[in-house]
Amino acid sequence: MIPRYLLGISVPFLLFHSSNFAHPYRYVDLGITSSEVTNRPAILIAWRNTHKIFEAEVQIRNFGEREGSGKVYMEILDEKGDVLMRRPEPGQEVKVTIPPASQGGKEGKIVQILGSKDANRLLDQLDREKAKYAIRATVLPLQGDVNDANNVSVRTYNTVTLAHASGTFFYPYYFKNTSSKMLSGKLSITATNIPKDWKIIPETKEISGVELKPGQMFQGHIMVETGTKVTEGQFLDLQFTLTDTKTQNVFDKREWYLVADNHPPEIRETDIDVNNKKGEINLQLVAHDKISGIAEASGVKIEYSTDGGITFSNKVATYIDGNFIKPTRFQALLGPFSPGASIDIWASVNDSAGNITRRKLKRVQFSRPQVTLSSP
Amino acid sequence: MANSTVGLLVLMVALLPVQQLAACPVLQSKLKLPAPELPLGLPAYARYGQSMKAQNRSRFFLGRALFFEKHLSRDLKISCASCHIPNRAYSDGKAVSEGVFGRRGTRNSPTLLNAAYQQSFLWDGRAPRMVAQIKLALSNQREMSADKKYIESNVVLRRKYQCAFRAIYGSDMSMALVADAIAYFTKWLVSGNSDFDQYLYGGDVHAISESAKTGFQLFIGKARCVICHVIRHPNNHPLGGQSALFTDFRFHNIGIGIGIGDNRKDPGRFAVTHSMDDMGKFKTPSLRNVDRTPPYMHDGSLKTLFEVVDFYNKGGKFNTNLDPALIPLRLSKREKFQLVAFLETLNGRCTKLMLQAGLCVKGRSGNTKGIGYDKQGRKKSR
Secondary structure, X not given: OOOHHHHHHHHHHHHHHHHHHHOOOOOOOEEOOEOOOOOOEOEEEEOOOOOOOOEEEEEEXXXXXXXXXXXXXEEEEEOOOOEEXXXXXXOOOEEEEEOOHHHOOOOOEEEEEEOOHHHHHHHHHHHHOOOOEEEEEEEEEOOOOOOHHHOEEEEEEOOOOEOOOOOEEEEEEEEEOOOOOOEEEEEEEEEOOOOOOOEEEOOOOEXXXXXXXXXXXEEEXXXXXXXXXXXXXXXXXXXXXXXXXXXXXXXXXXXXXXXXXXXXXXXXEEEEXXXXXXXXXXXXXXXXXXOOOEOOOOOEEEXXXXXXXXXXXXXXXXXXXXXXXXOEEEEEEEOXXXXXXXXXXXXXXXXXXXXXXXXEEEEEEOOOOOOOOOOO | OHHHHHHHHHHHHHHHHHHHHHHOHHHOOOOOOOOOOOOOOOOOHHHOOOOOOHHXXXXXXXXXXXXXXXXXXXXXXXXHHHHOEHHHOOEOOOOOOEOHHHOEOOOOOOOOOOHHHOOOEOOOOOEOOXXXXXXXXXXXXXXXXXXXXXXXXXXXXHHHHHHHHHHHHOOOOOHHHHHHHHHHHHOOOOOEOOHHHHHHOOOOOOOOOHHHHHHHHHHHOOXXXXXXXXXXXXXXXXXXXXXXXXXXXXXXOOOOOOOOOOOOOXXXXXXXXXXXXXXXXXXXXXXXXXXXXXXXXXXXXXXXXXHHHHHHHOOOOOOOOOOOOOOOOOOOHHHHHHHHHHHHHHOOEOOHHHHHOOOOOOOOOOOOOOXXXXXXXXXXXX
């Protein structure tokens, strides 16, 4: 029973109470959406540290009306969804606090997740073998979140992405129940604007009743047929989301990016500095690909030959600055080589669609130390 | 009758802090503070939660008064503003700062402008938050040498500020609350909207000189400064962005203070983490207003921007933990000048609030489009 004298103030008080205490985080919505530059998930592989150790950058936004905090981590997955590596280790996730949408939350923050030498080796190996893999980024809201659907995002690498006219393109997807519990799920397929005359087969947008025992895998495929004419730059980004129907949390995601890009990347400028004393070659190059962008991670390689161009070794050039679409700068340090060595240097740049540009840059001849003979 | 009495009581309780605020001399400012603004080129997130409502306005004025308060130091001669001088972009122009009784510190006083965006404080990142950094500065024997007991029992301080602390915080003055008020004030010291911001984010192609434009290309290119002094823009970052803080918030060993021939060894970040990997590492400072904050580096050992560029051009100073990014850059003398010309365009303009509150001198905001150095690398007089 509310005393009579409180009746006058009880309504606003209770309103205040219900919005601030009963559901304190109903307006928090942390999410990982897409990059404003590429329209693909806002996840990036780059080496933005001076030691050039792999790191992932993830843009976390808040679409809610209240400040929200979360813990961020990323995983490297194989094609089947098995986790090959997680960074940082469990318990050491990167904590991030994002203000409300109207006060900087929409702009969000970029969270840098430093990899490790092991992670470097793993990505290098996957890229060398052209194995399909994905980076999955997760933000775990610390106080609850009004929309769990955007807390997980996945970006795939080394999948077939090059679309051409009158083509049929096929993408198999796999989801594995990597948990120790039975999973009841629902798969939803969403797409960016579908280019005119492109057709997705099947057109199903949702598959419900997915039941997976621990360790069990769910496999499906999707096809895209392009029209008789494609315009350079047309693209389709498909997202496959498996949601746990019991918790309504995203269990896993996949991404397939298909783009009409028949223009190979361009190498614009190179700068080669030879250090004769140390036997080192310091190289910078600027490359760009205006449609699908230079491939992240191992997109730019410096190939070098010590036997006159018969066989080559390569070194991945690391990112310095740029957005992979407009001129972007990379660097590599080769050597040390022995005095007198003759090195043929080539650059190999590939874009996200798989087009490759190779170009001979220079032959570097290291000088031999002068030997002076003194009379006995 | 009962209803109206309770209603009056509720109103009185609600108005009590406002009445108390008005009664404190230190808070009786007639200044009308404009609404907070976000200068071009700065990210929005640090402005969150800051509005000039009555309570925040009082906290701002309390913080401002404490920032200039010399009674917070043991010899009554040093305030925060002694080492963070408004006219010097909140640095002090000395190689290393001077604290109470003329005691010299060991490191250069960094600018406070845009400190709100920092992820850790002090050159070695020892303080995770601004409040912690202020407490360290207050109590450091070489800085203000004022411990908790000194502050809480100081008669002058109590007489001047006790009323304000009670009105704002509902509690007596303490070191923690002093630090909180100063930190709150410091968060308003933002600086953006520089000529470079006008050029990059504002789309004004004439905002900077041709040599500064070339300097910018060197900054993101041949000189590779951007690796640590990060810029976010759709052309520079795959995730886009509209702000540049010119720092990666990380720690690097560039050889200063730890290299061969250095008399004063400073272990830097190692003193915090005790990891040999961190030996000689110091936090990347922001480059905003860098032209106005000489001398440079954590020990103030480089006097001009030209010397700084020249230092990096040589690949830093060799030591066993030198950052691998530091290699000779092969910049020509002309390119060094162009890089300096670009750095000179990073002087921010005052916000309306800072101008109104007397925290920024108009005209000092910088509008330097040309090269401020002669051919010998000496600073030109303006």
